[in-house]
Amino acid sequence: MKRTSRDIRTANRYGVLRQIIARSPTSRQELAAATGLSLATVATLVGELLDLGMLTEVGFEDSAGGRPRGLVAVNASGGALIGVDIAETYVRVELFDLALNVLARAREGMCPGGTLPEQVVGHVVSAVGSVVTQAGVEGARVLGVGVSVPGQVDRETGTSEYAPNWDWHDVPLLDLLAEHIAYPLHLDNPLRACAVAELWFGAARGRGDAVVVNLGTGVGAGLVLGGGLHRGVSNSAGEWGHTTLVLDGRPCHCGDRGCVETYAGAPGIMLNLRELSPDSPLLHPEDQTATIDALARAVAAGDPVAVQAVRDTARYLGAAIANLVNLLDPEVVVLSSWVAAALGEPLLREVREAVARHALKRPLAGTEIVLSPIPTDPVCLGAATFALEGALSSAVRGPAAGGPAARRAAPAARTASAPRTDPARSRTAPPA
Amino acid sequence: MKRTSRDIRTANRYGVLRQIIARSPTSRQELAAATGLSLATVATLVGELLDLGMLTEVGFEDSAGGRPRGLVAVNASGGALIGVDIAETYVRVELFDLALNVLARAREGMCPGGTLPEQVVGHVVSAVGSVVTQAGVEGARVLGVGVSVPGQVDRETGTSEYAPNWDWHDVPLLDLLAEHIAYPLHLDNPLRACAVAELWFGAARGRGDAVVVNLGTGVGAGLVLGGGLHRGVSNSAGEWGHTTLVLDGRPCHCGDRGCVETYAGAPGIMLNLRELSPDSPLLHPEDQTATIDALARAVAAGDPVAVQAVRDTARYLGAAIANLVNLLDPEVVVLSSWVAAALGEPLLREVREAVARHALKRPLAGTEIVLSPIPTDPVCLGAATFALEGALSSAVRGPAAGGPAARRAAPAARTASAPRTDPARSRTAPPA
Numbered sequence: 001m002k003r004t005s006r007d008i009r010t011a012n013r014y015g016v017l018r019q020i021i022a023r024s025p026t027s028r029q030e031l032a033a034a035t036g037l038s039l040a041t042v043a044t045l046v047g048e049l050l051d052l053g054m055l056t057e058v059g060f061e062d063s064a065g066g067r068p069r070g071l072v073a074v075n076a077s078g079g080a081l082i083g084v085d086i087a088e089t090y091v092r093v094e095l096f097d098l099a100l101n102v103l104a105r106a107r108e109g110m111c112p113g114g115t116l117p118e119q120v121v122g123h124v125v126s127a128v129g130s131v132v133t134q135a136g137v138e139g140a141r142v143l144g145v146g147v148s149v150p151g152q153v154d155r156e157t158g159t160s161e162y163a164p165n166w167d168w169h170d171v172p173l174l175d176l177l178a179e180h181i182a183y184p185l186h187l188d189n190p191l192r193a194c195a196v197a198e199l200w201f202g203a204a205r206g207r208g209d210a211v212v213v214n215l216g217t218g219v220g221a222g223l224v225l226g227g228g229l230h231r232g233v234s235n236s237a238g239e240w241g242h243t244t245l246v247l248d249g250r251p252c253h254c255g256d257r258g259c260v261e262t263y264a265g266a267p268g269i270m271l272n273l274r275e276l277s278p279d280s281p282l283l284h285p286e287d288q289t290a291t292i293d294a295l296a297r298a299v300a301a302g303d304p305v306a307v308q309a310v311r312d313t314a315r316y317l318g319a320a321i322a323n324l325v326n327l328l329d330p331e332v333v334v335l336s337s338w339v340a341a342a343l344g345e346p347l348l349r350e351v352r353e354a355v356a357r358h359a360l361k362r363p364l365a366g367t368e369i370v371l372s373p374i375p376t377d378p379v380c381l382g383a384a385t386f387a388l389e390g391a392l393s394s395a396v397r398g399p400a401a402g403g404p405a406a407r408r409a410a411p412a413a414r415t416a417s418a419p420r421t422d423p424a425r426s427r428t429a430p431p432a
Numbered sequence: 433m434k435r436t437s438r439d440i441r442t443a444n445r446y447g448v449l450r451q452i453i454a455r456s457p458t459s460r461q462e463l464a465a466a467t468g469l470s471l472a473t474v475a476t477l478v479g480e481l482l483d484l485g486m487l488t489e490v491g492f493e494d495s496a497g498g499r500p501r502g503l504v505a506v507n508a509s510g511g512a513l514i515g516v517d518i519a520e521t522y523v524r525v526e527l528f529d530l531a532l533n534v535l536a537r538a539r540e541g542m543c544p545g546g547t548l549p550e551q552v553v554g555h556v557v558s559a560v561g562s563v564v565t566q567a568g569v570e571g572a573r574v575l576g577v578g579v580s581v582p583g584q585v586d587r588e589t590g591t592s593e594y595a596p597n598w599d600w601h602d603v604p605l606l607d608l609l610a611e612h613i614a615y616p617l618h619l620d621n622p623l624r625a626c627a628v629a630e631l632w633f634g635a636a637r638g639r640g641d642a643v644v645v646n647l648g649t650g651v652g653a654g655l656v657l658g659g660g661l662h663r664g665v666s667n668s669a670g671e672w673g674h675t676t677l678v679l680d681g682r683p684c685h686c687g688d689r690g691c692v693e694t695y696a697g698a699p700g701i702m703l704n705l706r707e708l709s710p711d712s713p714l715l716h717p718e719d720q721t722a723t724i725d726a727l728a729r730a731v732a733a734g735d736p737v738a739v740q741a742v743r744d745t746a747r748y749l750g751a752a753i754a755n756l757v758n759l760l761d762p763e764v765v766v767l768s769s770w771v772a773a774a775l776g777e778p779l780l781r782e783v784r785e786a787v788a789r790h791a792l793k794r795p796l797a798g799t800e801i802v803l804s805p806i807p808t809d810p811v812c813l814g815a816a817t818f819a820l821e822g823a824l825s826s827a828v829r830g831p832a833a834g835g836p837a838a839r840r841a842a843p844a845a846r847t848a849s850a851p852r853t854d855p856a857r858s859r860t861a862p863p864a
Contacts, residue, residue: 008440152792152794161794162792162793162794208665209662209664209665221759223759223760225657225658225662226657226658226660226662228658230641230657230658230760231761232641232760232761232762232795232798233640233641233761233762233763233795233798233799234761234794234795234797234798235761236758236761236792236794236795236798237759237760237761237795238759238761239758239759239761239792239795240758240759242758242792243754243755243758243759244677244751244752244754244755244790245676245677245679246678246679247677247678247681247748247751249679254792256789256790316679319676319679320676322675322676323675323676323755324759326668326671326672326674326675327653327655327669327670327671327672327675327756327759328655328662328664328669329663329664329665329666329667329668329669329670329671330664330665331665357688358676358688360584360594360668360671360674360686361594362584362593362594362666362668363664363665363666363668363669363671365666366664366665366666366668367665
């Protein structure tokens with residue numbers, strides 16, 4: 001999409017709030033210096049955020065010789081945000097305050113046969129109810145729920161268009177959830193959730209161009225370009241897991257062959273290990289998490305097969321990340337999600353070496369490769385950030401101003417403003 | 433890089449001029465509607481462009497019931513721009529008016545042994561002198577010269593950092609040219625020249641996200657993202673030719689193996705043909721252009737080997753373009769440069785089929801694949817556009833306001849304002 005002046009205003013609003021979350025309390029003058037915006041623009045945006053109750057005035061600081069400067073901070077208790085990470089084998093839900101501190105967590109496991117849409121919706125509804133109850137927040141204070149589901153999603157209609165691991169096609173996920181959850185709902189996928197988490201709170205903050213490489217059961221690359229999330233024309237950008245690395249290589253569930261995901265996703269890593277040692281005791285054929293954890297422990301213990309399996313994985317991953325470096329020339333590549341967290345520094349070292357063998361000198365010199373510094377589940381955090389962005393947009397646009405988030409948000413937010421003890425369990429939202 | 437408000441003003445200025453070049457004469461009201469900018473912003477930008485002599489007032493049109501609206505048009509004779517396409521086997525130079533019509537052309541061939549920097553500089557200087565003489569423009573009216581050289585370039589210092597086909601390393605090309613050419617000089621590479629040509633004048637105009645796939649001796653992808661050229665942190669974005677398509681595949685001159693370029697660049701296509709038919713009469717081992725032209729004629733005549741060679745090439749190209757579609761989710765992929773022009777529709781048909789076999793359904797549905805509609809050399813046109821952009825930036829910033837183009841432009845422009853008959857031949861510019 002082309003960037004309009006509305007997009008730019010929205011990006012500026014995000015930028016200011018991001019900076020305040022990173023460093024509170026702060027003055028308008030510091031914000032202007034940190035964001036590159038004019039003091040007048042910053043003052044307007046801060047005024048809007050104060051009006052919305054997202055910020056609070058917290059006193060003054062002396063300025064050398066000038067008038068004392070007013071200080072603002074995030075109003076952490078100004079509202080709550082919920083992030084939902086629907087993964088292949090579990091649903092994880094976290095409830096955050098407005099400074100994005102986790103106040104409550106819930107997790108439900110899913111067995112391989114239990115991933116029909118209505119079953120997944122049941123898990124989400126139950127876990128959302130749990131975090132609201134645990135945190136004891138009033139329903140009225142929940143500004144929104146961001147939901148991340150793997151695969152390709154249509155944000156406008158709230159539809160999971162294609163979730164390859166479960167073979168979901170055109171599941172109207174937000175409509176199903178809105179039958180039970182009265183808060184404003186926002187749908188996206190883990191690639192973009194992880195990218196936005198890094199952009200707001202992690203290694204991409206303050207960077208113009210960053211790639212957040214998501215290593216889990218599936219793999220993908222969330223793209224931060226020009227300081228904002230690059231979504232593409234149909235909100236499908238980032239499907240790096242389904243780019244060809246080995247023409248006519250391993251078969252992929254997407255129907256193609258040789259996709260990056262078949263070598264670098266958790267099942268691909270298990271295959272790398274099996275090719276090296278078919279009877280390895282590290283292999284738990286039905287349990288990706290157990291296998292990756294066992295692999296990580298074995299690498300730490302110096303097991304040569306495990307070390308070689310990580311090296312082989314890094315050989316594929318390094319070539320595929322070098323493709324991103326050569327094509328996009330980013331400032332930073334962030335390795336995120338549970339496989340990256342589990343394999344950690346040993347994987348990072350091997351990946352850096354492999355990227356250096358494949359990337360061109362000039363873009364390589366400009367690119368750092370790092371592990372995600374985010375200590376909690378980046379998908380929940382990113383999903384909650386989508387809810388925060390949605391709350392910012394709909395509040396400023398007003399409920400009648402259109403945009404899918406605003407349309408969905410307006411009636412749900414009105415309903416939720418009557419406090420209830422467990423809003424997640426009752427059907428109150430009008431159909432969207 | 434992050435976008436600052438200066439970047440946005442510059443982008444808006446380009447957007448307005450682009451629209452006026454596309455559709456002249458036009459009113460400020462039409463411009464506001466076409467660009468999505470406010471009428472006040474458009475009026476300011478039009479005022480600046482009128483002051484610079486780039487636009488001219490051309491009368492009024494009636495508006496239904498309102499005041500007559502002033503019309504503006506490009507002031508074609510307000511200045512001249514020169515585009516230089518340094519390719520592997522030739523130097524082509526074109527001189528344009530401000531509406532980007534070609535006024536004069538020159539071309540110099542280069543033999544394989546004649547590509548030392550000083551030899552190439554000699555060809556450029558001679559061809560630039562020729563177009564200025566042919567067009568009979570005064571030196572003072574040449575607003576700038578855009579120079580495109582293959583490989584990786586540092587625009588700030590005007591250096592060709594790495595030109596793989598000639599094994600150039602850190603050649604200070606603009607400094608060498610400035611010893612002979614007194615006009616403001618701007619360096620970039622053919623990927624970005626072709627992309628900016630499509631953005632201003634071709635299939636990417638008005639599009640937010642477009643990929644311009646450059647098929648020549650080398651291959652690459654110029655990226656238009658968010659309505660502007662994506663350069664990356666070290667101005668190296670777009671090296672799609674050196675992304676891995678076949679891990680451990682054909683050796684590439686970049687030192688890696690299996691790069692897209694080894695299958696889809698002109699030498700790669702010759703190899704595809706040779707693998708199919710080692711003694712094919714279509715092969716001119718020392719002449720890429722002759723081989724590609726012979727292949728195109730044979731396809732038109734229905735020769736089955738030629739048809740199969742194009743199909744094999746499209747098989748590689750389709751997988752590699754599907755990678756771009758899945759990763760970036762663009763609105764349009766444009767096939768540009770001389771190999772695309774020569775193989776034309778038959779190549780396009782096969783590429784579309786191959787991309788459809790590899791790309792994911794959702795991004796594929798949002799992406800058009802087209803041949804470049806630009807009838808002239810897109811590299812010269814794009815290079816001249818860089819000169820136009822440079823003239824716009826330095827004129828508005830003023831000569832002291834920094835930025836590499838402005839720094840280079842200011843002394844050269846001052847020198848050039850004293851008319852000379854053949855400024856390209858005389859050494860007048862102070863060292864940059």
